[in-house]
Amino acid sequence: MVFSSLVFLCIFMPVNLFLYFIIKDKTWRNWVLIISSLVFYAWGEPVWITAMLFSGVFDYFNGLMVEKYHGTWKAKAFVALSVAGNLLLLGIFKYSGFFMENINALFGLSLPVPRISLPIGISFYTFQTISYVVDVYRGEVKAQKSFFKLLLFVSLFHQLVAGPIVRYSDIATEIEHRRVTPAGFSDGVSRFIVGLGKKVLIANTAGELALTFLNTDYGRLPVTGAWLGILLYSFQIYFDFSGYSDMAIGLGRMYGFTYKENFDYPYVSKSVTEFWRRWHISLGTFFRDYLYIPLGGNRRHLTRNLLVVWFLTGLWHGASWNFIIWGLYYFVFVFIEKIFLKKILDRLPSVFSRLYTLLVVLIGWVFFYHTDMGQGLRFLGVMFGKASAFTNSEVSIVFRSNAVFLIIAAIASTPLAVRLFNAIKACFKDNRARIAFMDNVFRPVINILILVLSLAFLVGQSYNPFLYFRF
Amino acid sequence: MKRIRLDAIAFIVILGGLGLANLLNFNKPTVSTLENRMLKDRPSLTWSTLFSGDYFRDYEDYYSDTFINRDSIVKICRDIKDSLSLNEPGVTLVVAREQNAPVNEAPDTVPAPDGQIPSPATPAPSQDPGNLPGTQEPPDNEHTSEPVPTTTPAPEPPREFGEDETVAYYLIVDGKAVQLFKFNRESMDYYAEVLNKYHEALGDKVTLYSVIPPTNGEFVRLRKYADITDSQNDAILYLNSRLNPEIITVDVYDALNRHKDEYIYFKTDHHWTALGAYYGYRAFMEATGREPVPLDRYETVKVDGYLGSSYTKTLNKELEKNPDTIYLYLPFTDHEYTMYNGNKAETADLIDMSYAEGSSDKYLIFMSTGGATWSVIKTDVHNGKKVLVMKDSFGNAWVPFLLPHYEEIYVVDARFYSKSSTGLNIPQFIEKYGIQELVFLFYMEDVNWAKFMNGVENHLK
Numbered sequence: 040m041v042f043s044s045l046v047f048l049c050i051f052m053p054v055n056l057f058l059y060f061i062i063k064d065k066t067w068r069n070w071v072l073i074i075s076s077l078v079f080y081a082w083g084e085p086v087w088i089t090a091m092l093f094s095g096v097f098d099y100f101n102g103l104m105v106e107k108y109h110g111t112w113k114a115k116a117f118v119a120l121s122v123a124g125n126l127l128l129l130g131i132f133k134y135s136g137f138f139m140e141n142i143n144a145l146f147g148l149s150l151p152v153p154r155i156s157l158p159i160g161i162s163f164y165t166f167q168t169i170s171y172v173v174d175v176y177r178g179e180v181k182a183q184k185s186f187f188k189l190l191l192f193v194s195l196f197h198q199l200v201a202g203p204i205v206r207y208s209d210i211a212t213e214i215e216h217r218r219v220t221p222a223g224f225s226d227g228v229s230r231f232i233v234g235l236g237k238k239v240l241i242a243n244t245a246g247e248l249a250l251t252f253l254n255t256d257y258g259r260l261p262v263t264g265a266w267l268g269i270l271l272y273s274f275q276i277y278f279d280f281s282g283y284s285d286m287a288i289g290l291g292r293m294y295g296f297t298y299k300e301n302f303d304y305p306y307v308s309k310s311v312t313e314f315w316r317r318w319h320i321s322l323g324t325f326f327r328d329y330l331y332i333p334l335g336g337n338r339r340h341l342t343r344n345l346l347v348v349w350f351l352t353g354l355w356h357g358a359s360w361n362f363i364i365w366g367l368y369y370f371v372f373v374f375i376e377k378i379f380l381k382k383i384l385d386r387l388p389s390v391f392s393r394l395y396t397l398l399v400v401l402i403g404w405v406f407f408y409h410t411d412m413g414q415g416l417r418f419l420g421v422m423f424g425k426a427s428a429f430t431n432s433e434v435s436i437v438f439r440s441n442a443v444f445l446i447i448a449a450i451a452s453t454p455l456a457v458r459l460f461n462a463i464k465a466c467f468k469d470n471r472a473r474i475a476f477m478d479n480v481f482r483p484v485i486n487i488l489i490l491v492l493s494l495a496f497l498v499g500q501s502y503n504p505f506l507y508f509r510f
Numbered sequence: 511m512k513r514i515r516l517d518a519i520a521f522i523v524i525l526g527g528l529g530l531a532n533l534l535n536f537n538k539p540t541v542s543t544l545e546n547r548m549l550k551d552r553p554s555l556t557w558s559t560l561f562s563g564d565y566f567r568d569y570e571d572y573y574s575d576t577f578i579n580r581d582s583i584v585k586i587c588r589d590i591k592d593s594l595s596l597n598e599p600g601v602t603l604v605v606a607r608e609q610n611a612p613v614n615e616a617p618d619t620v621p622a623p624d625g626q627i628p629s630p631a632t633p634a635p636s637q638d639p640g641n642l643p644g645t646q647e648p649p650d651n652e653h654t655s656e657p658v659p660t661t662t663p664a665p666e667p668p669r670e671f672g673e674d675e676t677v678a679y680y681l682i683v684d685g686k687a688v689q690l691f692k693f694n695r696e697s698m699d700y701y702a703e704v705l706n707k708y709h710e711a712l713g714d715k716v717t718l719y720s721v722i723p724p725t726n727g728e729f730v731r732l733r734k735y736a737d738i739t740d741s742q743n744d745a746i747l748y749l750n751s752r753l754n755p756e757i758i759t760v761d762v763y764d765a766l767n768r769h770k771d772e773y774i775y776f777k778t779d780h781h782w783t784a785l786g787a788y789y790g791y792r793a794f795m796e797a798t799g800r801e802p803v804p805l806d807r808y809e810t811v812k813v814d815g816y817l818g819s820s821y822t823k824t825l826n827k828e829l830e831k832n833p834d835t836i837y838l839y840l841p842f843t844d845h846e847y848t849m850y851n852g853n854k855a856e857t858a859d860l861i862d863m864s865y866a867e868g869s870s871d872k873y874l875i876f877m878s879t880g881g882a883t884w885s886v887i888k889t890d891v892h893n894g895k896k897v898l899v900m901k902d903s904f905g906n907a908w909v910p911f912l913l914p915h916y917e918e919i920y921v922v923d924a925r926f927y928s929k930s931s932t933g934l935n936i937p938q939f940i941e942k943y944g945i946q947e948l949v950f951l952f953y954m955e956d957v958n959w960a961k962f963m964n965g966v967e968n969h970l971k
Contacts, residue, residue, distance in 0.1 A: 045570070045573055046569065046570050046573050049528045050529050050573075053522070053526040054529075057526075082566045083563065085561050085563055221513055221518075224514060225515035225517070227518075228517055229515070229517055229518075231521075232517065232521065251679070255692075256692065259692075431738065432734070432735040433603070433679075433690075436602075436603040436735065436738070439595065439596045440594075440596070440602065440603055441595075442596045443594040443595075444594055483516035483517035483518075483520070484516070484517075486517035486520075487517050487521075490520065490521060490524065491524070492590070494524070496587055498574060498583040498584065498587075499583055499584045499587030499588070
């Protein structure tokens with residue numbers, strides 16, 4: 040199930056909220072969450088829910104063992120077992136087909152290529168359980184003694200299918216004790232609605248329009264069409280993913296969990312390094328804490344460490360060469376920035392550094408979108424003038440039909456709206472009634488509007504693809 | 511802040527309320543009159559649909575399809591989108607997508623209806639939804655139905671038809687919808703290849719004709735946007751150069767171009783009107799060296815208020831305000847029209863007025879849907895001439911004009927013909943009935959769509 044489906048919104052969520060809040064007992068509440076999470080997952084993945092349950096049992100056991108043998112080599116062995124087991128699970132489901140294809144291509148063989156469909160969310164929950172076992176080993180958290188509480192962490196439907204990658208340490212105390220206040224619940228709802236609006240109103244619309252230019256014969260795509268297409272795709276992917284993260288964070292708050300932020304307006308970044316500090320933060324910090332720093336970080340083998348991290352970041356996004364190239368592409372920019380470019384960028388007016396970053400990111404999405412590298416290069420060629428025409432009527436009609444939409448999407452990619460809201464509140468300084476009006480009437484009314492519009496568009500568009508299912 | 515906020519209250523009330531309203535709405539609609547299609551049925555729960563995940567996917571489609579007040583909500587969305595457009599009034603580009611496509615339909619299940627609503631008067635039995643004819647052409651129709659014989663459950667292996675992403679682009683200018691044509695050389699070559707194969711298989715005994723009606727994109731004045739759609743005339747010229755010279759190419763394009771200011775295409779539907787089809791028929795007569803019957807020999811009937819496929823796909827307001835009128839030319843030749851569905855034969859009206867009423871797609875009037883496995887018109891013209899027309903829905907308006915010239919007219923819709931119910935491939939079919947002429951009449955979008963032509967090729971085997 041995905042959050043932006045009518046079944047989730049009108050059936051699952053009301054039933055779940057009702058059961059959760061009618062029950063006061065903590066243990067039973069956790070049961071409500073576990074059972075509904077399993078239903079939620081099984082709705083989309085009726086068979087491979089077994090893989091997730093396996094991951095849960097496996098790392099429950101590993102966590103206990105690591106703690107039991109704390110300080111001995113055995114603890115290390117169980118960490119290794121956990122990492123190997125989870126990566127094996129991920130490898131089988133996600134990469135075995137890709138691996139065999141490459142073996143075949145490399146050695147001219149024709150071994151059978153397994154075609155396994157990717158279980159939903161496996162890229163996320165395997166990383167979550169790895170982080171749990173490693174954190175136990177590092178002594179940052181205590182091992183969870185109750186299997187069902189660990190299962191709650193692994194299966195929690197808020198972040199199960201599309202992240203953010205929540206660490207056990209972030210919510211360890213909230214699994215045991217959490218308080219839901221009316222204010223917290225309301226904040227959660229607001230956040231959820233914003234995410235829903237991002238996904239339904241912006242990402243889906245942009246995705247539909249992007250197809251006009253990306254799903255076409257590049258031999259006849261004009262230059263402006265390619266740029267408009269990749270811009271729309273950039274909106275689609277950002278609002279899709281960050282909208283989903285917002286919904287997850289919002290849901291968490293509604294039930295008393297606090298998840299960390301996953302996106303921080305990445306498209307306003309002034310360098311590629313900064314972009315990656317603002318984009319999919321939970322993935323970046325995962326690689327930082329569990330790979331980059333253990334490898335030696337900035338102190339030893341910097342180039343190798345960066346290369347490994349970016350190669351794997353690319354590969355994590357999908358079992359295909361274009362994702363690897365996309366990752367290595369970022370390695371190049373992050374590396375150059377580390378050596379000298381960052382110093383120059385810092386001195387430039389921010390307009391230039393922002394444009395530079397946007398350009399790098401837009402071109403990055405070209406690699407990301409095209410699983411067929413030849414097509415990707417052809418598309419890049421069109422962007423930079425190797426096209427039959429500079430522009431045509433189709434582009435100008437699509438542009439004008441959607442200019443207002445594009446402006447809204449562009450503004451929503453920046454913190455402008457939030458800043459404006461806060462600035463207005465700041466003007467009211469001591470007038471508490473007015474500030475209360477802004478917080479308790481104005482903003483909620485905007486949210487209700489977004490909710491109603493999103494529901495209408497969900498009914499109106501049966502087109503509701505979910506991009507991050509690939510990961 | 512001690513109390514729960516306004517938006518949180520609204521959130522619970524709205525979602526819970528909608529959930530309850532849908533739960534208590536027992537009379538769920540099964541058709542959308544707005545979109546002119548069958549809505550998704552409640553999926554049946556079996557172990558196999560459960561484990562494959564189909565049950566859940568289908569349930570989600572079913573839920574949004576039967577959502578309370580869906581039709582009005584869809585229209586509100588359209589109005590919101592329209593209001594944001596900065597284009598000059600009257601010009602809109604709509605990216606239309608097939609709505610009723612099941613995500614993963616098992617190949618052995620009965621195919622979903624071909625995007626059509628059966629008229630209450632449809633004789634088609636309810637267990638045979640697959641045979642509802644398509645007036646919506648393949649490029650914007652995700653899954654072209656398998657023919658399902660009425661008596662036997664689809665025994666034929668599924669053909670590779672439409673599984674690719676199906677997006678169609680409509681430009682709406684001054685209340686007329688134009689589906690944009692994108693020339694695809696490979697598809698064009700494939701069309702020529704398939705027809706040449708037919709020629710090879712049939713030899714000299716059968717005369718082959720290639721009749722290709724363009725879409726209205728060629729004739730509607732697109733103001734300054736003319737470059738948005740590729741030239742179909744160029745495409746036809748290209749094709750003619752690839753076809754075996756013994757296949758007679760009929761210049762429908764020129765015939766229509768000479769009358770481009772007349773009402774030869776619908777504004778809200780992608781088909782030609784009967785008048786357009788008549789000019790197409792005249793071009794055919796010219797190519798065969800016969801004298802066409804003048805139009806005033808026909809008694810005409812008028813059907814108002816037609817909103818066709820282009821409207822259904824785009825829900826465009828300009829189209830909604832300007833519905834089409836269908837002019838029908840009633841055949842004067844005595845004839846009997848028999849439609850074969852599987853092994854079942856039924857006589858029908860060539861101009862079937864039962865489709866003129868209600869909310870059904872009124873183009874289905876022509877040849878009473880034209881969607882049989884195969885059909886035959888026997889006339890009292892005792893000249894011994896027999897023709898087979900292999901067609902798509904454009905043929906439905908065209909075939910009735912042939913009556914004065916043939917004793918027997920066989921009609922096969924490339925999408926619905928099935929060897930499994932006749933036991934004959936097309937060359938055998940031609941042999942069996944002693945047919946001398948074979949006409950291919952597919953409109954340009956089908957010619958340009960390899961998967962459609964693949965179906966045509968399969969009928970050779």
